[in-house]
Amino acid sequence: MTPIISIQNVTKRFQSADSAAVLALDNINLDIQKGEFVSLIGPSGCGKSTLLRVIADLIQPTAGTVLVNDKPAAQARKDRDYGMVFQNATLYDWRSIIKNVELPLEIMRFPKPERTRRAREMLKLVELGDFEEKYPWQLSGGMQQRVSIARALAFEPKILLMDEPFGALDEMTRERMNNELLRIWKSIDGMTVIFVTHSIPEAVYLSTRVVVLSPRPGRLSEIIDIPLPQPRSAATRDMDEFFHLSTRVRNALRFGVEN
Amino acid sequence: MAETLSDNNPSLAAVVRVDNPPPDRSTLKTVLTMLVLVILIALVWEGAKSFARAQEYKLNLFGSEIDLSIFNNTKLPHLGDIARAFGEPAQRNGPPLYQTLINYSLFTFSEALLGFGIGSILGFLLAIIFAHSSLLQRGLLPYVVASQTIPILAIAPMVVIWMRNIGQSSLAVPVIAAYLTFFPVTIYTLRGLTSVPQTSLELMHSYAATRWQILWKLRIPNALPHIFTAFKISATASVVGAVIGELPSGIQNGLGIALLNFTQFYNQSPPRLWAAIVAAALLGIIFFVSMSLLERLVVRWQVKESD
Numbered sequence: 359m360t361p362i363i364s365i366q367n368v369t370k371r372f373q374s375a376d377s378a379a380v381l382a383l384d385n386i387n388l389d390i391q392k393g394e395f396v397s398l399i400g401p402s403g404c405g406k407s408t409l410l411r412v413i414a415d416l417i418q419p420t421a422g423t424v425l426v427n428d429k430p431a432a433q434a435r436k437d438r439d440y441g442m443v444f445q446n447a448t449l450y451d452w453r454s455i456i457k458n459v460e461l462p463l464e465i466m467r468f469p470k471p472e473r474t475r476r477a478r479e480m481l482k483l484v485e486l487g488d489f490e491e492k493y494p495w496q497l498s499g500g501m502q503q504r505v506s507i508a509r510a511l512a513f514e515p516k517i518l519l520m521d522e523p524f525g526a527l528d529e530m531t532r533e534r535m536n537n538e539l540l541r542i543w544k545s546i547d548g549m550t551v552i553f554v555t556h557s558i559p560e561a562v563y564l565s566t567r568v569v570v571l572s573p574r575p576g577r578l579s580e581i582i583d584i585p586l587p588q589p590r591s592a593a594t595r596d597m598d599e600f601f602h603l604s605t606r607v608r609n610a611l612r613f614g615v616e617n
Numbered sequence: 618m619a620e621t622l623s624d625n626n627p628s629l630a631a632v633v634r635v636d637n638p639p640p641d642r643s644t645l646k647t648v649l650t651m652l653v654l655v656i657l658i659a660l661v662w663e664g665a666k667s668f669a670r671a672q673e674y675k676l677n678l679f680g681s682e683i684d685l686s687i688f689n690n691t692k693l694p695h696l697g698d699i700a701r702a703f704g705e706p707a708q709r710n711g712p713p714l715y716q717t718l719i720n721y722s723l724f725t726f727s728e729a730l731l732g733f734g735i736g737s738i739l740g741f742l743l744a745i746i747f748a749h750s751s752l753l754q755r756g757l758l759p760y761v762v763a764s765q766t767i768p769i770l771a772i773a774p775m776v777v778i779w780m781r782n783i784g785q786s787s788l789a790v791p792v793i794a795a796y797l798t799f800f801p802v803t804i805y806t807l808r809g810l811t812s813v814p815q816t817s818l819e820l821m822h823s824y825a826a827t828r829w830q831i832l833w834k835l836r837i838p839n840a841l842p843h844i845f846t847a848f849k850i851s852a853t854a855s856v857v858g859a860v861i862g863e864l865p866s867g868i869q870n871g872l873g874i875a876l877l878n879f880t881q882f883y884n885q886s887p888p889r890l891w892a893a894i895v896a897a898a899l900l901g902i903i904f905f906v907s908m909s910l911l912e913r914l915v916v917r918w919q920v921k922e923s924d
């Protein structure tokens with residue numbers, strides 16, 4: 359089976375005039391199959407956001423190629439194959455919440471009633487149905503991030519690239535959003551998620567595979583399969599296997615840093 | 618990826634430092650502050666005059682004598698006299714001065730407004746062109762900047778002659794006003810169009826948005842607070858342009874000519890010139906305030922954020 363995302367020998371070097379070059383990604387190879395839920399975890403500055411941007415064709419790798427759906431990443435971007443949730447919510451200040459969610463639908467020329475219907479539905483999904491007419495500055499950071507998730511889901515992309523989407527949420531909301539995300543992922547047939555997080559339990563709970571990155575230069579230090587039974591639930595967190603896998607990820611992180 | 622758009626262009630940032638417009642305070646507070654300020658100026662004005670008169674317009678300070686005659690009634694009339702001048706006719710059997718000044722102001726305002734419109738559209742279009750072509754920006758922006766180093770007094774007579782030649786004399790003054798107006802609009806709009814946060818732009822690219830969509834849905838809304846800063850500067854500049862433009866164009870019923878006439882006959886009645894100056898200042902202020910109000914209506918997100 360050909361992978362839905364294939365990252366081949368990807369290297370990214372940031373060159374700046376005033377300081378030494380940063381090797382953000384060093385020869386990354388990773389294949390992701392359709393329907394997978396892959397978490398990227400690693401210390402701050404190890405290149406997680408950079409890898410996501412390369413996959414999304416928002417920046418060009420210095421070397422190597424990325425194929426999405428067997429196409430170059432640039433073509434996949436043009437075909438709107440993926441939805442992206444940025445590390446900061448990136449809402450437009452001049453748009454109300456519902457208008458922010460409608461933005462991709464406007465760009466993709468959905469008819470007006472359809473835009474409104476979908477935006478409403480997505481806002482309900484992230485529990486912000488009562489905030490349609492508010493503006494971004496009237497929402498907390500965590501609420502803004504949920505709006506950006508609604509916005510990414512609005513056009514029903516088959517691939518979801520998420521950069522620390524729940525970083526700003528409290529533990530309870532975060533767990534609820536985790537379950538919501540899993541429900542969405544399950545409900546859309548063949549949906550693939552690449553999910554960046556700093557939280558080990560979150561990565562283990564959500565993923566089918568956890569990819570551990572090590573910093574300076576950004577390398578793949580380990581890939582850990584998460585064979586916990588689906589669907590995941592509160593009971594999952596109490597399983598011995600859950601603790602065992604969390605420890606493995608933690609060790610991989612520690613090992614990556616010490617090297 | 619289309620990346621000819623120069624975000625946070627350093628060469629542009631070097632031309633003019635643009636900060637966000639200051640936060641709007643509550644209207645009442647603003648009005649009160651202005652009132653207190655006017656009263657303060659009036660107190661200083663009249664205080665200085667009575668002090669100078671008490672000293673017989675000479676002040677001995679550490680052995681050297683300072684001339685205080687600039688505070689006498691011909692050089693700095695009493696505020697009461699200026700106020701009275703508004704009510705008295707400027708010519709025998711003519712209407713009271715305030716009526717004449719209102720008519721002149723309305724005429725000058727119509728020219729300034731037309732010039733403001735022409736200049737804003739020109740400035741806006743230039744900014745959009747510059748934002749999309751760094752080549753044109755590098756080639757043409759220096760000339761735009763240089764155009765503003767030529768004194769308006771030198772440009773104005775030429776514009777009058779050109780417009781007369783093409784049979785559009787009535788447009789001469791608006792064109793002169795536009796000459797002062799387009800520049801801030803170009804610079805501020807360009808700044809607004811190009812100072813888009815990187816992730817906001819990446820979001821658009823992730824949707825494979827066209828340049829046109831990025832312009833309408835991201836760059837122009839992002840530029841609006843900057844554009845209104847420019848509008849506020851241009852509003853007053855267009856009044857200045859119109860007043861100066863009237864001088865060489867031989868217009869008889871505008872504020873510029875009134876200022877010129879009252880200067881010629883200053884010795885007969887100093888308060889009249891001051892009255893005309895007050896009228897010109899009020900015109901500029903009213904235009905400026907209208908732009909601020911419009912800004913509050915349009916750029917709601919920025920204003921609310923700073924409240």
Ligand SMILES: Nc1ncnc2c1ncn2[C@@H]1O[C@H](COP(=O)(O)OP(=O)(O)OP(=O)(O)O)[C@@H](O)[C@H]1O
Nearest residue numbers: 372374380382401402403404405406407408409445
């Ligand atoms: N546009 C850029 N120009 C120069 N260097 C950059 C740029 N973007 C990222 N870097 C560098 O690349 C490295 C990886 O950055 P990246 O944002 O991918 O890290 P990250 O893993 O997402 O970190 P965090 O967990 O804190 O979000 C960092 O050292 C950063 O300084």
Ligand SMILES: [Mg+2]
Nearest residue numbers: 406407445521
């Ligand atoms: Mg990051």
